[in-house]
Amino acid sequence: MRALILVLDSVGIGAAPDAALYGDDGANTVGHIAEACALGDADNAHRQGPLHIPHLVELGLGEACHLASGCRPPGLKYRASTVSHFGCAIEQSRGKDTPSGHWEIAGVPVPFDWGYFPKTVPCFPRELTDALCEHGGLPGVLGNCHASGTEIIARLGSLHMQTGMPICYTSADSVFQIAAHEEVFGLDRLYALCQVARRLLDPFKIGRIIARPFVGSSSEDFTRTYNRRDFSVPPPEDTILDIAAADNRDIVSVGKIDDIFAHRATGRNKKGAGNDALLDCTLHGFEHLADGGLLFANFIDFDTIYGHRRDIAGYAAALEAFDTRLPELLARLKRDDLLVITADHGCDPTWRGTDHTREQVPILMSRARVTSRVGQRFGFADVAATVARHLELRPPRHGAPF
The missing domain is CATH 3.40.720.10 (Alkaline Phosphatase, subunit A)
Structure with missing residues (x-):
């Protein structure tokens, strides 16, 4: 049975x-x-x-x-x-x-409402991105908007590889997504950054932090991989x-x-x-x-x-x-x-x-x-x-x- x-x-x-x-x-x-x-x-x-x-x-x-x-x-x-x-x-x-x-x-x-981000540019509170950069050792972030994952990687992937700034975006869901190149930025580093974001976003009642790794050398061949990982709050x-x-x-x-x-x-x-x-x-x-x-x-x-x-x-x-x-x-x-x-x-x-x-x-x-x-x-x-x-x-x- x-x-x-x-x-x-x-x-x-x-x-x-x-x-x-x-x-x-x-x-x-x-x-x-x-x-x-x-x-x-x-x-x-x-x-x-x-x-x-x-x-x-x-x-x-x-x-x-x-x-x-x-x-x-x-x-x-x-x-x-x-x-x-x-x-x-x-x-x-x-x-x-x-x-x-x-x-x-x-x-x-x-029964409760999740937290969401407004459809503005930028859409994330300044104190959030500042804290993410400080605790994650980042020179800054790219994106900071509502976006389709494939579209924003095609648009900002090359700049991310040049600057080391991860691509941060959201959607209509209660989510904070971080896209980064698996090889240039590093998969373990991306996961660690998402763990930092998970702690920072708990007060905002955001359901998931999603690591969105991708590979490729240019907008023509950037591809998201199956090494995605979700960092959710527990039920x-x-x-x-x-x-x-x-x-x-x-x-x-x-x-x-x-x-x-x-x-x-x-x-x-x-x-x-x-x-x-x-x-x-x-x-x-x-x-x-x-x-x-x-x-x-x-x-x-x-x-x-x-x-x-x-x-x-x-x-x-x-x-x-x-x-x-x-x-x-x-x-x-x-x-x-x-x-x-x-x-x-x-x-x-x-x-x-x-x-x-x-x-x-x-x-x-x-x-x-x-x-x-x-x-x-x-x-x-x-x-x-x-x-x-x-x-x-x-x-x-x-x-x-x-």
Whole structure:
């Protein structure tokens, strides 16, 4: 008896009821991607035609989309499965940040407001950047604005290499990002600087400090690497990970789960360069997961590479690539194992800007003895409550099992 939670980062399925408060009324990550594919607007050298994700559809993704938005996206017509039940969930936490979504999935909604930076230039308080330079031994910082990560590295990367000043920027999320060249600035130095920033930014209630290392020699070939690291504040209450750890359960975390939960109760962490490698890590971790154990994985490419860059074709291809490999995991499930596939927010590649979108998320479950629907849930924390019941753990404070 084991449990797996797979978070398809940013795979939202329709605007949340309060999306208008965030400027996201009408956003629909999966729906708009499927529509673009059906129209041929997502064709490229790597993929063509309607969105083809039959295994996710068989688990009920199309029906989950219908529950969330009232329509089934093109190509996602449901085919009945004997091992699935499905639904959607509306986030209780405020904002549309990665930590909030993951913490709520793990049983801890975020009732408070994160701190954010204004859309001004400069956007960071002078006392903050002065302290960062003093404690980090820096001649200054570049950027100091809201920006797309790839755009600002292309624009300021060469100047950074010449001056030794790191590139500091933010977004609509509660985040302070530091980009630096892996070889010229140094990866360890970048991580150490982010630890300094973490201490300085705690009073500002900033959710994450993100190290954004890159390589290359000019704006034409600057490339962000998979040595990204998040420095998050810890969850304010016990998550399903804490509950499992307190009961001495085997825990495997895959991808940036370890960072998101501030390395608390995350067990054996496995990292990989991209979704394909992360799925390899998931398969290996699941193969060695003890009875009663929990595996928690994040698949980052959907969000970081395609959602934020508003790459519709790339996002569609990534969904199709994940779907192609999903049977490898499904074939390893035993009769008393529980698999939950969900998401933490949206990042609609057809939407304006480059930020996350406030959306409902799918809940797709696979377990041989279950055939009912989950329905529409108010709160991602129901996932943690369901996993706790399945693993016979004490329930988290929030959420109700399906």
